[in-house]
Every structure is written in C-alpha cells, then in structure tokens.
Amino acid sequence: MTAPFANDSVGLVQPRTTHFDEALLLRSGETLASYDIVYETYGQLNASRSNAVLICHALSGNHHAAGYHRPTDKKPGWWDNLIGPGKVIDSERFYIVSCNNLGGCHGSTGPATVDARTGRPYGPQFPIVTVADWVQSQARLADVLGIDQWAAVIGGSLGGMQAMQWAIDFPARIRNAILIAAAPKLTAQNIAFNEVARQAIRSDPDFHEGRYYEAQTEPWRGLRLARMLGHITYLSDDLMSEKFGRDLREGRINFDYGVEFQVESYLRYQADSFAGSFDANTYLLMTKALDYFDPAADAGGDLSAALRDVSAEFLVISFTSDWRFAPYRSREIVRALHDNDLNVSYAEVESHQGHDAFLLKIPQYLDVFQAYMGRIASRL
Amino acid sequence: MTAPFANDSVGLVQPRTTHFDEALLLRSGETLASYDIVYETYGQLNASRSNAVLICHALSGNHHAAGYHRPTDKKPGWWDNLIGPGKVIDSERFYIVSCNNLGGCHGSTGPATVDARTGRPYGPQFPIVTVADWVQSQARLADVLGIDQWAAVIGGSLGGMQAMQWAIDFPARIRNAILIAAAPKLTAQNIAFNEVARQAIRSDPDFHEGRYYEAQTEPWRGLRLARMLGHITYLSDDLMSEKFGRDLREGRINFDYGVEFQVESYLRYQADSFAGSFDANTYLLMTKALDYFDPAADAGGDLSAALRDVSAEFLVISFTSDWRFAPYRSREIVRALHDNDLNVSYAEVESHQGHDAFLLKIPQYLDVFQAYMGRIASRL
Numbered sequence: 001m002t003a004p005f006a007n008d009s010v011g012l013v014q015p016r017t018t019h020f021d022e023a024l025l026l027r028s029g030e031t032l033a034s035y036d037i038v039y040e041t042y043g044q045l046n047a048s049r050s051n052a053v054l055i056c057h058a059l060s061g062n063h064h065a066a067g068y069h070r071p072t073d074k075k076p077g078w079w080d081n082l083i084g085p086g087k088v089i090d091s092e093r094f095y096i097v098s099c100n101n102l103g104g105c106h107g108s109t110g111p112a113t114v115d116a117r118t119g120r121p122y123g124p125q126f127p128i129v130t131v132a133d134w135v136q137s138q139a140r141l142a143d144v145l146g147i148d149q150w151a152a153v154i155g156g157s158l159g160g161m162q163a164m165q166w167a168i169d170f171p172a173r174i175r176n177a178i179l180i181a182a183a184p185k186l187t188a189q190n191i192a193f194n195e196v197a198r199q200a201i202r203s204d205p206d207f208h209e210g211r212y213y214e215a216q217t218e219p220w221r222g223l224r225l226a227r228m229l230g231h232i233t234y235l236s237d238d239l240m241s242e243k244f245g246r247d248l249r250e251g252r253i254n255f256d257y258g259v260e261f262q263v264e265s266y267l268r269y270q271a272d273s274f275a276g277s278f279d280a281n282t283y284l285l286m287t288k289a290l291d292y293f294d295p296a297a298d299a300g301g302d303l304s305a306a307l308r309d310v311s312a313e314f315l316v317i318s319f320t321s322d323w324r325f326a327p328y329r330s331r332e333i334v335r336a337l338h339d340n341d342l343n344v345s346y347a348e349v350e351s352h353q354g355h356d357a358f359l360l361k362i363p364q365y366l367d368v369f370q371a372y373m374g375r376i377a378s379r380l
Numbered sequence: 381m382t383a384p385f386a387n388d389s390v391g392l393v394q395p396r397t398t399h400f401d402e403a404l405l406l407r408s409g410e411t412l413a414s415y416d417i418v419y420e421t422y423g424q425l426n427a428s429r430s431n432a433v434l435i436c437h438a439l440s441g442n443h444h445a446a447g448y449h450r451p452t453d454k455k456p457g458w459w460d461n462l463i464g465p466g467k468v469i470d471s472e473r474f475y476i477v478s479c480n481n482l483g484g485c486h487g488s489t490g491p492a493t494v495d496a497r498t499g500r501p502y503g504p505q506f507p508i509v510t511v512a513d514w515v516q517s518q519a520r521l522a523d524v525l526g527i528d529q530w531a532a533v534i535g536g537s538l539g540g541m542q543a544m545q546w547a548i549d550f551p552a553r554i555r556n557a558i559l560i561a562a563a564p565k566l567t568a569q570n571i572a573f574n575e576v577a578r579q580a581i582r583s584d585p586d587f588h589e590g591r592y593y594e595a596q597t598e599p600w601r602g603l604r605l606a607r608m609l610g611h612i613t614y615l616s617d618d619l620m621s622e623k624f625g626r627d628l629r630e631g632r633i634n635f636d637y638g639v640e641f642q643v644e645s646y647l648r649y650q651a652d653s654f655a656g657s658f659d660a661n662t663y664l665l666m667t668k669a670l671d672y673f674d675p676a677a678d679a680g681g682d683l684s685a686a687l688r689d690v691s692a693e694f695l696v697i698s699f700t701s702d703w704r705f706a707p708y709r710s711r712e713i714v715r716a717l718h719d720n721d722l723n724v725s726y727a728e729v730e731s732h733q734g735h736d737a738f739l740l741k742i743p744q745y746l747d748v749f750q751a752y753m754g755r756i757a758s759r760l
Contacts, residue, residue: 028635128635188620188643195644196608203601205585221583228576240568255408255508263568264575
C-alpha cells in the first residue's frame with residue numbers, strides 16, 4: 001500500500017475553532033462582543049514553546065495553508081509549496097499556526113455569520129476590521145495556544161502587512177517578521193483598483209446593501225468582476241503574454257462577444273470558481289483593510305518613527321515583475337528598518353510571475369527563504 | 381468687445397454629416413448597406429489639395445477634436461491643446477478633418493442608430509467593426525471631400541493604430557503617418573482589461589442583451605465600472621500618487637463604504653460624467669476593435685512583412701510613464717518600419733502622466749511634433 005500523500009506533505013489536517021468571549025475593541029471604535037477563530041496547525045510545539053510560527057493570509061486566503069482536508073481533495077492548502085516536512089517552513093522543526101482572519105468567510109466570524117444578538121447574519125453590520133485588529137485577535141489565539149512569542153510571523157502581500165504590524169504592536173512577542181511581496185501602504189493606484197472592485201460588488205442589484213443572504217442570492221456578477229480585475233493585478237504583463245499571448249480559443253476571430261482569446265477564457269474560469277467559494281462582504285472588508293493599512297500614519301507619516309519600538313529581525317522579499325507591490329515598495333520598508341538599526345535581510349527575486357510569485361516554487365525565492373528559516377531553527 | 385475665444389482657437393465649429401449609400405463590406409464578412417459619417421474640418425483645403433490631414437480618435441473620442449460648438453461650451457474639443465491657428469497641428473497651414481468612427485455614438489452610424497430596415501435601433505445587430513473597416517470608411521469620406529492623398533494621418537492610442545492601418549492599406553494616399561502612444565497589437569493584459577470592461581457592461585441586468593434602448597434604460601453600472609477601470613490604465617501610478625496620494629476627502633477614515641480617499645471621489649466623478657454621455661454598445665465595439673488590431677497577423681505574425689508595401693514617412697511618439705502602451709510597444713513598430721528602410725522619426729518623451737500624456741501640453745512632446753509638422757508644411 002502506498003501513502004496517499006507525498007513525503008513532504010503535512011497530509012490530512014483538521015481545522016479547529018476557538019471561541020472568544022472577551023469583547024474585542026476594534027480600531028473603528030466598534031466592538032465585537034464574541035467571535036470564533038478557525039485555524040490549523042502543522043508540526044509540534046516544542047517543550048520550550050519556542051518554535052511556533054504564525055502564517056498570515058492575504059486577501060482571498062484562509063486558514064488552510066497546507067495539507068489536505070480529505071484524501072480525495074484535488075488541491076492542498078494555498079501555501080503547500082512552502083509548508084511541510086523538510087520544506088521551507090519545515091513542519092518537522094516548527095509548530096506552524098494558520099488562522100482565518102476575522103471578517104473572513106471560511107469559519108472565523110464574519111459577515112455571513114449569524115449575529116447571536118439579532119439571529120440574522122451580520123451582513124453590512126459586521127464592523128470594518130483592520131490589520132491591527134487582526135493582529136490583536138491573533139495575539140489572543142496565541143494566548144490560547146500557549147505561545148508567548150512567535151519564532152516568526154510570516155505572510156505574503158496583505159499577510160506581510162500583518163507580520164509588520166505584529167512587529168510594531170507586540171515587539172516582545174515576535175523574534176522574526178517575514179514580509180513577502182508586501183508594501184508599507186497602498187498607493188492611489190492600488191486603492192483605485194480596490195475601489196473599482198468594491199463598486200462592482202456594491203452596484204450589483206443582487207447586493208441588497210449587503211443583506212443578500214436573507215434575499216437568498218449573492219452578488220455573483222460583482223464578485224466575478226472584482227476577481228477578474230484582481231487577477232490581472234496578480235500576474236505580470238510578461239507572464240500573461242507567455243501564458244496566453246494573443247492565442248485564440250478556436251484558432252480564429254468570431255466577431256462576437258463569446259470567449260475568443262485564451263486569456264478571456266482563463267479570466268472567466270478564475271472568476272466563476274472564486275465567486276462560488278467566497279463571500280462578497282468579506283471581499284469588501286479585505287480591500288478596506290488593505291486601503292487603511294498605513295502604520296506610518298500614526299507617526300506623522302514617518303515610517304522610520306513608526307518602527308521605533310520594533311526589535312524583531314526581518315526578512316523582506318520582493319519580486320522584480322510584481323507591479324501590484326513592486327520592489328521599490330519593499331525597499332521603503334527595508335530603508336525604514338535600517339533607519340532603526342534593525343537586522344534586515346532583503347532579497348529582490350528575479351521572476352516573471354508578478355505578485356503571485358510569493359505562492360510559487362521559484363528556486364531563488366525558496367533558497368533565500370529556506371536559509372533564513374534555517375537560521376531561525378538553529379537558534380531555537 | 382473682446383473676442384469670445386483665444387487667438388489660437390479654431391473658434392466655433394459646425395459638424396457636418398455625409399450619407400453613404402454604397403454598401404461597406406466589413407472584415408467580419410457582414411455588410412453595412414448605408415451609413416452616415418459625422419465630421420468636422422478646421423482650416424482651408426489649398427488649391428493643390430495637398431494640405432489635408434486626418435485626425436483619428438481613440439476609444440472614447442469623437443469628431444469634435446477642436447474648437448467649440450457653442451459660445452457657452454465650457455470645454456473645447458478633445459485635442460484642442462494641439463489643433464488651432466499656430467498650434468502643433470496648425471489650422472492656418474493644414475486642412476484638418478476629424479470624423480466620428482462607424483459604430484460611434486456621436487453622430488456616425490452606430491448601435492444607437494435606427495436601422496432603416498427594421499425601424500429599431502441596431503443595438504447588438506450592429507456589426508463589429510475593425511480598424512481596417514474604419515480606414516475604408518475614412519477613405520470614402522476623403523473621396524467625398526476631394527482628398528486624394530493625406531499630408532498626414534494622425535492619431536493617439538487607438539487613433540495611432542488607424543494611422544498605421546492607413547499606411548498599410550492605402551500607401552498611395554498617405555504621405556505621413558503619426559502614431560502617438562500606440563502599439564502594434566494588444567498584449568494579453570491589455571485584452572484582459574478590455575474583457576473585464578465588457579463583462580461589466582454585459583453582465584449588468586440593464587444591458588438586456590444590448591437592446592436596452594427599447595427597454596428605456598441603459599447599463600449605467602457596467603459602463604461606470606468600465607470607465608473607472610479604463611481610467612486607471614490611462615494614468616500612471618506616479619501621476620495618481622502625485623494627484624491624490626492617500627489624501628482623505630474628509631481628512632479622516634470613516635470606516636464605511638462612502639468616498640474616503642480623494643482618488644475614489646475622482647474615479648466616481650469620471651465614471652458618472654462618462655456614463656452620461658457615452659453608449660455602452662459603442663464601448664463594447666471599440667474594445668473589440670482594439671483587441672482585433674494586429675496587422676502582423678495577416679503576414680504570419682511578421683510585422684515587418686506586414687509593412688512591406690508602406691511608403692509613408694512616420695513619426696512615432698511614446699511616453700515613458702505609459703504602462704498601457706509602453707515605449708517598448710512603439711519601438712516594436714519603429715523596428716519593423718526600419719526593417720523596410722522607411723523614413724522614421726521616433727521620440728520617447730519623458731513624462732509622468734501615463735497614457736493620457738498624448739492629450740496634454742508636454743513641452744518636449746509638442747516640440748517634436750511641431751518640428752515634424754513644420755517639415756510636412758514646408759513640402760506642401
């Protein structure tokens with residue numbers, strides 16, 4: 001009998017849910033009276049509780065970062081390329097924790113959750129959450145798991161922003177922050193793309209002001225558009241040209257509005273599969289958390305000042321073809337860290353895969369990342 | 381009494397419409413039995429009929445390129461920065477013709493026009509037109525105006541593609557082709573953005589399969605989204621940062637989905653004003669004409685071969701911050717022209733305004749363009 005999974009897979013995993021009854025005060029001033037956080041763990045916490053790492057997910061991610069929920073699953077968790085026995089984030093050396101963020105739609109309390117106070121789904125009543133709010137809720141999860149200090153907090157894109165916020169908000173609870181394909185704040189263009197996505201969802205007649213659950217419908221059209229648009233910004237122009245070029249699906253132009261170019265087919269497929277598995281209200285919340293993230297703002301726009309109390313060591317990685325959060329955005333972070341005499345490793349990885357490169361097995365990326373994780377492991 | 385317009389304005393202009401009864405066979409194989417073309421002219425045709433230049437418009441443009449329709453108009457035509465007495469395209473030296481393309485929504489026959497055969501607006505029955513079809517129809521307009529040969533055919537973006545097609549299809553009828561911020565074909569990313577715009581319009585419940593005129597409605601939501609998205613691609617990341625940065629409209633974050641960042645306000649304003657004056661079916665047609673443009677395709681993908689019979693001289697201009705049609709796209713054209721030993725001037729203009737730079741008064745741009753037009757004028 002052969003093993004159902006590869007040797008470097010964490011194999012079957014079981015999500016767990018923790019309920020929190022202590023109210024969480026949010027940056028908006030609103031309060032979540034109680035909430036659930038769903039999470040997965042891979043590997044074992046060591047006796048000194050020093051080997052825990054937290055994985056933070058990006059806009060459309062969730063707690064299922066590695067392994068399989070069922071033997072029949074076609075795809076593993078979203079970062080299975082990097083997490084597993086002997087992999088970059090080695091489950092034989094680290095105790096890896098990955099949770100679904102508040103406001104999410106994969107098990108943690110979010111807009112689709114029934115609000116116990118009203119007996120109806122929160123919908124638009126779910127408060128807008130920020131990166132700092134997520135970090136607070138993750139700290140409480142760490143308390144429950146008996147983790148005083150993370151060996152590392154790790155994330156790509158919006159996940160990297162959480163790692164940065166951890167280093168600012170809980171300097172004593174994080175030894176390393178690993179920020180991949182991140183930015184210290186969004187540009188006007190980044191915000192503009194998010195705004196178009198939000199308008200697509202909110203102008204969909206099936207949005208019903210966010211109360212679509214009760215209308216037994218969903219703003220599919222808007223969510224599809226938001227995802228198509230997002231997808232364009234995750235890939236580089238080069239990669240799209242390489243993958244699709246101007247290839248025609250039927251080898252000829254049909255002079256109609258059906259699918260003609262392969263890239264159109266790809267976008268529609270991505271949109272359909274996403275819209276079937278993601279909640280529109282969560283998408284709105286996630287884009288707002290991105291727009292609002294700006295740790296420098298609290299320090300008068302001075303990022304170096306915002307990082308003054310940070311003590312973690314950093315690994316920062318960017319990708320040359322990432323035009324969503326281009327390398328110069330990572331360099332802004334690195335400069336501000338250097339201003340504070342922090343220990344920073346930085347790698348600008350040559351790649352043509354755009355923003356999504358952080359999910360992929362790119363040798364230079366894996367090598368740099370693995371070396372850094374090895375150094376952390378050697379100090380456990 | 382002061383003059384109502386500046387000395388370098390063409391002043392009040394009056395559009396004219398010409399009806400064509402000879403059927404136009406389109407690239408799609410369909411036929412337009414008869415059609416109207418609306419156009420404006422500025423300046424006077426000289427005795428030798430050698431000073432005519434044709435202005436070709438881009439996706440959202442029209443025939444009104446310069447001057448004013450009414451003394452009370454707040455804005456002049458879309459290229460008034462460049463067209464007028466003593467300006468780059470000098471109406472004292474040239475006879476300037478600017479028409480609305482077939483399929484448009486500003487007077488030339490298009491989807492909103494009533495089809496004489498059915499008594500109903502064409503709507504989705506209006507055939508998909510290509511850049512080559514436009515050039516054919518413009519050639520017929522030239523016949524009507526008694527213009528055997530254009531001194532120059534000039535256009536930015538999709539307009540530049542028409543100028544290029546003119547040089548290919550009517551080598552004997554064009555002495556100069558001026559291509560600004562253009563490309564020899566769209567990339568997969570360009571097509572992807574167009575596809576999202578089309579999906580936004582076509583998935584709007586008010587689209588009614590393109591028969592919205594009869595439903596007394598319009599797919600405003602979709603057209604707004606298409607325009608917002610387009611607008612992001614017309615501006616550079618730098619220009620958006622400079623214009624809006626992360627400025628907040630009310631100076632603070634409100635934690636809601638109203639307008640918070642200035643860039644959101646700008647996008648919504650642009651979208652509203654566009655959706656009130658443009659036809660959604662025309663937007664669809666224009667994006668298809670862009671997607672299909674690929675003169676090299678008829679020559680086995682070899683652009684140099686496609687340009688073999690061209691005899692015009694060329695001015696090609698690109699802008700450093702244009703990421704919709706970046707300078708390397710213009711250089712592809714220049715290389716293929718050089719392969720054919722054609723006389724080509726090329727300028728890569730330093731600018732931070734993105735694709736829309738071709739509409740603006742950028743000194744280096746105007747200087748290069750003016751010098752080239754001066755050379756044409758000196759040979760009339």
